[in-house]
Amino acid sequence: MKIAIISVSKKGRELAFDLKDKLDSDSTIIKCDLYHKNVKKCFPILFYEYDAIIAVMASGILIRSVAPLVESKVTDPAVINIDDNGQFVISALSGHLGGANELAGKVAGLIDATPVITTSTDVNKKLGIDVLAKDLYLSIDNTKEILHFNKAILECREISLTVNPDNNFDYLFDYLNKVTLEINVSIEYSPKVNTDEIHVSFDDHELTLKERKIVVGIGCRRGKECRFIYDGLKKSLNDLKISHSRVNLLASAEIKKDEKGILELSEKLNIPVEFVEIDKLKLFESSDVSKSEFVYSKFGIYGVCEPSALIMAGFDSELIYKKTSYDGVTIAVAVSK
Structure with missing residues (x-):
């Protein structure tokens, strides 16, 4: 922010x-x-x-x-x-x-x-559908419907969430189990729903929540073990209050493509990893990216985790977690628009 x-x-x-x-x-x-x-x-x-x-x-x-x-x-x-x-x-x-x-x-x-x-939902200890979308970094296709859904939630009516069984929605279930605000929901499965979408309905009202792409950028010292990188990742995601199952991609610079700790972390969490070409990192410009003279002196680029996350999250993406160091590991998180 x-x-x-x-x-x-x-x-x-x-x-x-x-x-x-x-x-x-x-x-x-x-x-x-x-x-x-x-x-x-x-x-x-x-x-x-x-x-x-x-x-x-x-x-x-x-x-x-x-x-x-x-x-x-x-x-x-x-x-x-x-x-x-x-x-x-x-x-x-x-x-x-x-x-x-x-x-x-x-x-x-x-x-x-x-x-x-x-706001009515908050003062009545209810979970607004727009709050759920914001907390889980989901876009809403029909924002005019938000009012109808939040009114239904205030009235304790059941809201139906339909997801594709082929995607991992543990992050949604974890969120609903942990959130302290009340919402009456049922979960249904359908292969007709796109894997990155959650269809929400009650009566004749419908809206679609779609995952914005979340990318975790990683930088680390040579030979850093997986467990240390994982510790940094967990702390960052805890700060953001999201589950690792909500992360779509890990990213780093191509100079890290043989880094055993990053590759093991990708396999451990079942999250794909992409390594960004050095030329792309050199050309990338953003006023939000911090610059490290030390990294530049070694690799000719000003940073790894922030630009890697932003590049792989796509055009007009934004940082939601700035570069943060954890004992030889740096983590940044970006999300698509």
Whole structure:
């Protein structure tokens, strides 16, 4: 998630600096930038450049600033509102698909504040279908149907999920077993459903959830054992709260194609691995990729795990887990649009 924090007062700016310092240490936060004052000028830019906006200001200023920019729950960024004293963290816009509810909870925990969530499914301890989609990195084909499904979930009606028996949906079952919010679902199997899709229905309402491609990029020291690479992978996926069965592909640079630990991990988890050509890594450009002068001095490329993940996730993919080191192993995770 790319976050912009904007403040208007001296006290708010101090809170913003403190919050940025805490968020920068979170591997799921790809970048966090600070802005101060110039609200009217900043908001039209931030609204389209960031996944989330944290506004440390009075709610009236925030509402007047974002109102002309709001378009859709599908495309609007997450917006959360914090008072200057850091007492309340309010999820103001895109609570589910944009991730504002989850971000509000995270930020509140970091600054010892009270999170304020108002979406109906959350306050009634129900699992919205759009929350399930966001948590599992699934796209929704017909977003207009979300309201009908969430209303049915609030009424405790049964929702039918149909999947292809030839795909591994352990990640879905694990998620439904662990999630603390309530949802009444039945699981059906049909070979007519595409292997990367989940068909959701009740009465005459239908929508399709489709897996976005998740790629784990791996870098490691020469000869690193599989168990150490696996430990790093597990920690990263735990941070993202997803099962390894949700991962579609492992990726690394071609200089690692004979790395025994990576090959063993691919076999152990039954996840295919691809090795990206050095020339592609040299040509790849992204402002989100961190650069290592050490790696460049050895291999002529600035990084392995982040660009490998992004390249194999496809055009316009994005990082959801920035390069993180685990005792000689680096892990990054990218997802397709």
